[in-house]
Amino acid sequence: VADEAAILERLRSAGGRVTGARRAVVAALLAADDHVTADDLAATVQAADPEIHLSTVYRTLDALERLGVVDHVHLGHGRAVYHLADDPHQHLVCEECGVVIEAPHDLFAEVAERVQATYRFRLRPHHFAVLGRCEDCVRRAAE
Ligand SMILES: [Zn+2]
Numbered sequence: 335v336a337d338e339a340a341i342l343e344r345l346r347s348a349g350g351r352v353t354g355a356r357r358a359v360v361a362a363l364l365a366a367d368d369h370v371t372a373d374d375l376a377a378t379v380q381a382a383d384p385e386i387h388l389s390t391v392y393r394t395l396d397a398l399e400r401l402g403v404v405d406h407v408h409l410g411h412g413r414a415v416y417h418l419a420d421d422p423h424q425h426l427v428c429e430e431c432g433v434v435i436e437a438p439h440d441l442f443a444e445v446a447e448r449v450q451a452t453y454r455f456r457l458r459p460h461h462f463a464v465l466g467r468c469e470d471c472v473r474r475a476a477e
Pocket residue numbers: 368369417423425436
């Protein structure tokens with residue numbers, strides 16, 4: 335669903351209205367890099383149309399998330415970023431320099447199985463990043 339017309343069609347068929355503001359949010363989302371915050375999107379949208387409010391951006395993202403078009407992840411300290419849900423992946427974030435390493439979606443599959451078997455708990459590891467130290471920062475600390 336990575337094109338604008340298909341995404342707008344999904345909003346419409348779910349009973350949502352496709353307003354100019356929603357259209358602008360979807361366009362900004364598609365044009366953005368991976369990992370944009372709602373504030374980043376709002377800044378892009380507001381550069382084109384200052385009338386569009388941050389709350390509209392959040393509501394549109396919520397609607398798109400309910401439809402499974404976008405997904406959010408917290409990269410650290412609660413900061414949520416959005417990306418299109420058709421490219422699921424895991425995030426490894428360095429606590430020192432903030433670099434984000436993208437890893438395959440099934441990275442924690444074995445852990446998830448053990449957690450399910452032992453605790454009857456279903457992990458959604460892609461909702462939060464896993465924090466640690468990248469190789470550069472480990473090397474720098476050792477110098
Ligand atoms: Zn990502």
